Amino acid sequence: MTVSAFSSQARQRSLPITIWTATALAVAAFVLLPVATIALISLADTGTLWSHVVAHVLPQAVWNTVVLLLGTGVLAISIGTGAAWLVTAYDFRGRGFVEWALLLPLAVPTYIMAYAYLDVLSPLGPFQGAIRWLLGYSSPREFRLPDIRSMWGAILVFGFVLYPYVYLTVRAMFLTQAANYVEVSRTLGVSRNLVFWRVALPLARPAIAVGAALALMEVLNDVGAVQFLGVRTLTASVYTTWIVRADLAGAAQIAMSMLVFVTALVLFERVARRNQRYASSAQRSRSMPPEQLRGPKALLVFALSLFPILVGFLGPAIYLIVAAVHRLEFAGFSPALLRAAINTVSASALATVIILILGFLLPYAARMRPGQGTPIAARVATLGYAVPGTVLAIGILIPVAAFDRTLDAWLRANLGWSSGLLLLGSGAALIYAYTARFLAIAVGGVEAGLSRLPLSFDHAARTLGQGPGGMLRHVHLPLTRPALTAAGLLVFVDCMKELPATLLLRPLNFESLSTLLYGEAARGTYEDAAIAALMIVAIGILPVILLARSGSAARR
Known part of the structure; x- marks a missing residue:
């Protein structure tokens, strides 16, 4: 160790708590406040109401939530993993299109797809009408399909919207698997078709677990789709207990x-990521070469890849356009x-600016003062993403x-x-909810950007007389601008799509595109909400294109 490095570490240990450390701790407390508030509210005495909730509300809500999570998990894993394998293991006509188009469902919020299919697949909708016309029936009394307002309908909706979370993580794993794994398995007598089951799938289990955990956390956060489809989950029960029954303590309980479900999912994802360690050859690894397909096989694989899209x-998008x-x-x-569009854009833009500022300061504080608890504060500040919007809204309402x-009293x-x-x-409470929930996106993006900057850049800036502020302006901020831009776009779209927190914390006479859509769909006036839904989907396509471009760059 050089004398200069030793003296630098000694000065760092002797420094008191700096503004960077104080900022990191304050932001962590800012995110933890809603969770602590919910815990305190849940301790309140609700008389006999809690016993009623335990006896008549929680059993059915817990059962529905478990079934919905299991069904969605199985469907999302099956579609996402299968699609990722098809586009990485095989080369066929149309592969370039489906490889990025498989990400498009990320642009469709679950409540938009639920209300779209609720209208399309209803007994009086166009789909069942066409089937009755083909079969020679004249009315729904003579022939009708099972009602989509059911558990199976909810599982289908969530599975086909949320599978891209699994597809993204698993495709990245398949792309990084070295070709020698496949070649060794083939020399041991494993056929090309069995490589997926015996080699690729076991290696991809941690990536599958990570993607599935993200998808299931979105299921727990949803309140619009489950209400449209008539499934009473824990999230819907929280909303009903608070708004309909005016019982805040019961909702907090x-x-x-x-x-408990959120904690289990987070631990599940952390364990999967912790076990994601595999030995690799010291030589430069080669990506798995795709098998060339022609004729009927290529057509079949293309059709299978196109079906989730x-x-x-495409189905909900065509309906919305019409x-x-x-x-x-x-x-x-x-x-x-x-007015709803202006409210949505203004609230989302303001929240995005705040989130980007805080999301940059946290990783930067951890980089500047790694020994003063700032890394822990940065990790704590990202916990809000794992907390459903309904739960956050309850925890924010009381302190605000x-x-x-x-x-007012003072x-x-x-x-006077x-x-x-x-x-x-x-609307400050709503911005608070957006910030606490989506801060993790900005923190993760900035951390990824800063991790690619070696510490030698910092040392060189210090030798040129730059302090933390100077390094921020002249080194770190310019070099992490692409990561900030990507994170800002994702945060803006997530804020725009957020429904539970917006429903519960919006000011009076404030409608966003999501709440306007929810209200119209709840009243059954679907066409009135179609324009708002189409605007949300159109803007949501932007981060999908960004993700597709990053995936293509990773392949190259």
Whole structure:
């Protein structure tokens, strides 16, 4: 160790808590506050109501949640893993298209797909109408398919929307598997078809677990699709107990039950990632060469790869376009829709700016002061992504409302005027929820960008007289700008699609595209919501294209 490096470490150990450390700790407390609040609220005495919830609400809600998670997990894993293998192990006509198009369902929020298929597959919808016409029936009384408002309908909706989480992680694993694994297995007598089951699939198990955990956390966060499809989950029970029954303590107690599922999923993902260690040859590994397909085999593989895209994206997108055109021809563009679009863009943009600032400061603080607890604070600050929006909304409401009441009382007593519901009424509570929930996206993106910058850059900047602020302006911020841009786009779209927290924390007379869509769909006026849904899907395609481009770059 050189004298300069030793003196630098000694100065770092002797420094008191800096502004970087204080910022990291404050942001971590900012994210943990809603969870701590829920825990305190759940301890309140609800009389006989909790016994009623335990006897009549929780058993059915827990059962539905478990079945929905298992069914969605099996379907998402099957589709995502199978699609990832087809586009990496085989080369066929149309492969370049389906490889990125398989990501398109990520642009469709689950509640949009639920309400689209609820209308399309209803007894009076076009799909069943066409089947009755082909079979010679004249009314739904003579022939009708099983109602999609059921558990199987919810599993299909979630599975075909959320499989890209598994597809992304598993495809990345298949792309990085060295060709010598396949070649060795072939020399041992394993056929090409059995390579998937005996070599590729066992190696991809950690990636499958990571993708499945992300997909299932989205299932736990959903409140719109499950209500449209008539499935009472724990999330729907929290929403109903709070809004319909006006019982905040009971909702908090159910929310604490939800955190058990969330904790289990997070631990599941962490264990899978911890075990993701494989030996590799010291030589430069080669990617697995795809097998060339021609004729009927190529057509079959292309059809299998295209089917999830048709169900998970093209079907709902075509429905939305047709319904939106009918709505525009009939009533034009509604002023309410324009106001909702402005509200959505402004709230999402403001939250994105805040999230990017905090999401950059946390990894940067951990880089500048790695020995003062900043890495732990950065990890704690990302826990909000694992907490469903409904649960976060409950935890945010109490401290924000208490602050509003305290400030209003002080202003009345000292200045003689009232501030009212300053934070709740202005939408600050909603921005708080967006920030706490999606901060992990920005932190992860910036961490990935900073990890590619060697510490020698920092040392060189210090020798040129730059402090932490100078390094931030002249070195780290310019070099991590691509990561910040990608994270900002993803955060903006996630904020725009967020439904549970927006429903529960929006100010009075505030409608976003997601809440407007939810309200119209709940009333059964699907065409009125089609334009809002189409706008959400159209903007959601942008991060999908970004992900596809990054995947193509990784292949090259």
